[in-house]
Amino acid sequence: MKLSICIPIYNFDVSELVNDLYSQIALDNLDAEIILIDDASKKEFIDKNRALESKSDQFIFLNKNIGRSKIRNLFTEYSDSEYLLFLDCDGKIIDKNFLKKYFDFINGKNPDVIYGGRKVDEKKPELEFGLRWKFATERENLPVKERIKMPYSSFQTNNFIVRKSILEKVPFNEGITQYGYEDLIFAKDLFKIKVKIEHIDNPIFNNDVETNVIFLAKADQSAKSLSQLIKKDKDIERISKIKLAKAYFRLKRTGGIFIYRFIYKLSKPYIEKKLLGGHASLKALDFYKLGQLIGYMNKN
Secondary structure: OOEEEEEEEOOOOOHHHHHHHHHHHHHOOOOEEEEEEEOOOOHHHHHHHHHHHHOOOEEEEOOOOOOHHHHHHHHHHOOOOOEEEEEOOOEEOOOOOHHHHHHHHHHHHOOOEEEOOEEOOOOOOOHHHHHHHHHHHHHHOOOHHHHOOOOOOOOOOOEEEEEHHHHHHOOOOOOOOOOOOHHHHHHHHHHHOOOOEEEOOOOEEEOOOOOHHHHHHHHHHHHHHHHHHHHHOOOHHHHOOOHHHHHHHHHHHHOOHHHHHHHHHHHHHHHHHHHHHOOOOHHHHHHHHHHHHHHHHOOO
């Protein structure tokens, strides 16, 4: 069994990640290759990462940014392995047996899809970085025993393995060009054709600390991406299972859109201030995202 380690890169120094993976492959004599695709990063990051060409089996540099979904699908054109391991470029290896754990699981169970999990620093950061940390600890970084209970909604794309034939059959939705929901849509597509997602305890550390400003901008972008999906995607049933979309459709069905927009318009400055200050709860973030989604849905 051969494994292709696929790392999409965008404006991040992946030296530590690639060097750690390279060392594990050599130490455990694993049948694995490293494929890097740079999604039109800034020159400073391209220059930093070029030194990794000797540690990677293939390093492709794109002249134009193609986005999070399309770049993942692109890896199938460069890999001839049975399995593909996708890692976010801001990930950090925290287990010396990280790759071996995946190999052992595959050899034992012959799975189609595996999600290994993610971690962040347990220490609470300064308020400037509090929103992203709170979201990670309360919503994303679930222990494996909790992820197993809801295998599709707990799936994320930061650290997962997929059989190449499955990804070719169920590619990422390339209509999603910006941040937001490509992982959940992919999981829903897998569920639709009865592909099982296995969950194991083999996390990657999230190595990129985002400020509240950056994370709130991403939350806004995810609301915009979801609005585009709702407007363009014909499979509304699939999209309606996303929590935020479900809330939107419920308001639309009950006639509450106008009232919500009115309340949101009045409270938005206060909510944004709380979120950017790092004091707000995740319910406030949910309120913000739904308000943004409604706004995007009412634009032509």
